Amino acid sequence: MGGDIWLRLAEYYKRTKATSLVERFDREPARFEDFSITLDDMLLDYSKTSLDETSRELLLELARTTGIESKRDAMFKGAQVNLTEGRAALHTALRNRGDDPVFAGTVDVMPTVNATLKRMAEFAEDIRSGKISAYNGTAFTDVVNIGIGGSDLGPAMATLALSPYHDGPRVHFVSNVDGAEISELLDNLDPRRTFFIIASKTFTTIETMTNAATAKRWMTAAIGESATEHFAAVSTAFEKTADFGISPDRVIGFEDWVGGRYSVWGPIGLSLMIAIGSQRFSEFLEGGNEMDQHFRTAPLRDNMPVMLGLIGIWHNNICGYESRAILPYDQRLARLPAYLQQLDMESNGKSGKVDGEHVNQHTGPIVWGEPGTNGQHAFYQFLHQGSRIVPCEFLVAAQSHEEKLQQHHHLLLASCLAQSEALMRGRCPDDIPEKLIVKGPSNEELDLTAHKVFPGNRPSTTLIYRKLTPRTLGRIIALYEHRVFVEGAIWGINSFDQWGVELGKELAATLLPLIGKETGFEDKDSSTQGLLKTIARLRRD
Ligand SMILES: O=P(O)(O)OC[C@H]1O[C@](O)(CO)[C@@H](O)[C@@H]1O
Numbered sequence: 001m002g003g004d005i006w007l008r009l010a011e012y013y014k015r016t017k018a019t020s021l022v023e024r025f026d027r028e029p030a031r032f033e034d035f036s037i038t039l040d041d042m043l044l045d046y047s048k049t050s051l052d053e054t055s056r057e058l059l060l061e062l063a064r065t066t067g068i069e070s071k072r073d074a075m076f077k078g079a080q081v082n083l084t085e086g087r088a089a090l091h092t093a094l095r096n097r098g099d100d101p102v103f104a105g106t107v108d109v110m111p112t113v114n115a116t117l118k119r120m121a122e123f124a125e126d127i128r129s130g131k132i133s134a135y136n137g138t139a140f141t142d143v144v145n146i147g148i149g150g151s152d153l154g155p156a157m158a159t160l161a162l163s164p165y166h167d168g169p170r171v172h173f174v175s176n177v178d179g180a181e182i183s184e185l186l187d188n189l190d191p192r193r194t195f196f197i198i199a200s201k202t203f204t205t206i207e208t209m210t211n212a213a214t215a216k217r218w219m220t221a222a223i224g225e226s227a228t229e230h231f232a233a234v235s236t237a238f239e240k241t242a243d244f245g246i247s248p249d250r251v252i253g254f255e256d257w258v259g260g261r262y263s264v265w266g267p268i269g270l271s272l273m274i275a276i277g278s279q280r281f282s283e284f285l286e287g288g289n290e291m292d293q294h295f296r297t298a299p300l301r302d303n304m305p306v307m308l309g310l311i312g313i314w315h316n317n318i319c320g321y322e323s324r325a326i327l328p329y330d331q332r333l334a335r336l337p338a339y340l341q342q343l344d345m346e347s348n349g350k351s352g353k354v355d356g357e358h359v360n361q362h363t364g365p366i367v368w369g370e371p372g373t374n375g376q377h378a379f380y381q382f383l384h385q386g387s388r389i390v391p392c393e394f395l396v397a398a399q400s401h402e403e404k405l406q407q408h409h410h411l412l413l414a415s416c417l418a419q420s421e422a423l424m425r426g427r428c429p430d431d432i433p434e435k436l437i438v439k440g441p442s443n444e445e446l447d448l449t450a451h452k453v454f455p456g457n458r459p460s461t462t463l464i465y466r467k468l469t470p471r472t473l474g475r476i477i478a479l480y481e482h483r484v485f486v487e488g489a490i491w492g493i494n495s496f497d498q499w500g501v502e503l504g505k506e507l508a509a510t511l512l513p514l515i516g517k518e519t520g521f522e523d524k525d526s527s528t529q530g531l532l533k534t535i536a537r538l539r540r541d
Pocket residue numbers: 148149150151199200201202203204205208260261346498501
């Protein structure tokens with residue numbers, strides 16, 4: 001679908017790509033107003049990309065041709081958009097704040113969603129107040145969420161992002177099966193005052209189950225049979241949580257129409273709710289819901305997720321840029337790049353279309369990033385003068401939480417704006433006031449001007465928001481969720497399954513009994529055999 005439009009986009013890009021961003025700004029005095037979208041106290045500036053009126057119209061035509069509106073409406077209405085798993089993708093129902101029913105098939109899911117949210121809130125507040133207490137009646141001081149992927153990244157990212165709102169017990173996250181992570185944490189915790197949440201949709205994920213078993217042993221060694229009182233689970237698999245020894249009144253369930261990487265809005269967000277309280281969690285949901293309403297109702301041209309998605313398509317499929325950098329000038333969003341890696345790359349890192357056909361173009365890009373200004377002192381050299389062009393996505397708050405450290409925030413803001421300006425403007429030899437001459441190895445004079453030249457014309461977007469509040473964070477996450485949806489819908493892929501993670505898991509299960517063995521793996525390739533033998537030797541010697 002949309003074959004001709006792809007060609008027209010490519011041809012238009014070819015014809016206009018010589019026009020630099022600086023030239024565009026010189027020619028179009030209202031470029032910022034024309035190429036930015038405001039949603040209350042949030043603004044997306046995409047004027048520093050090479051989009052112009054014509055290319056934007058072509059992209060909007062692409063979106064319409066690929067049925068973006070009907071696909072969006074189908075998702076919100078609970079259609080089985082996740083065809084390969086036979087499910088709806090109704091994470092938006094978890095943040096539906098109105099009274100309208102939301103159907104998955106013929107069932108209105110809202111009564112269950114609201115009842116679960118109420119249960120979560122009661123549970124979280126009881127932990128916070130000490131009503132749910134440790135075996136000896138004392139309040140819990142520490143809560144540990146054990147989960148991985150979507151059962152970790154969302155609450156871990158959001159808990160850090162909203163740290164100014166923490167007024168509950170300390171919340172920690174363990175995800176890696178590497179024993180280093182859990183052992184370093186447990187060494188610093190008191191089992192008598194620690195509560196574990198085992199967060200796993202399937203309750204089979206090997207990393208989570210291994211960490212959960214270790215936590216249970218650690219707790220049992222300290223308090224014996226009372227250990228299970230220090231555990232809760234968040235899962236869709238009630239039999240498995242019972243087998244683990246968690247009583248049903250300590251299990252908060254959710255439905256299979258919530259994908260792992262979209263699950264922070266519901267019970268998987270329990271650790272976040274314990275940290276910030278149920279009221280603030282509600283504000284977080286409201287923020288997500290506001291972005292949903294915007295996505296559903298704003299004209300495509302003024303629609304933030306749609307335009308962010310189309311900018312992604314432009315950069316990826318038309319300009320040929322392979323990756324996108326997520327650059328929050330907001331230290332508390334330090335985990336956002338990792339969170340978006342899962343959201344984006346697990347959703348859209350696919351080569352098969354919904355109909356089983358192979359895609360004939362690139363799908364999801366490589367997503368990476370770090371908070372500014374640290375990134376500036378690490379990889380920005382590459383962004384400014386490297387041979388590859390990386391579209392940069394800056395995020396920054398106008399106001400910080402650190403009222404007494406305004407000079408820090410001014411510098412942070414100035415740095416963020418400076419980077420997008422430098423990427424766009426670059427620096428030509430004429431702008432270099434003094435020639436820098438050094439002596440070469442044979443005492444000859446070397447002119448360093450070329451090293452000081454920046455090519456510029458490198459695209460970026462900037463998302464500015466007033467302050468990183470629960471509501472704002474909700475909006476940011478929902479914005480990116482819908483952007484991923486828009487891109488996936490245009491490529492015709494299913495953004496809600498993740499078959500590509502299966503093979504590695506299966507092979508790990510077959511390799512596990514071979515670790516430390518010298519033989520028994522003759523059917524493996526010579527590299528794997530060699531590595532297994534080396535492991536055995538290094539463990540033995
Ligand atoms: O919540 P679970 O079932 O433990 O799954 C954890 C993660 O594993 C995956 O299935 C694969 O990485 C993710 O999609 C998911 O978020």
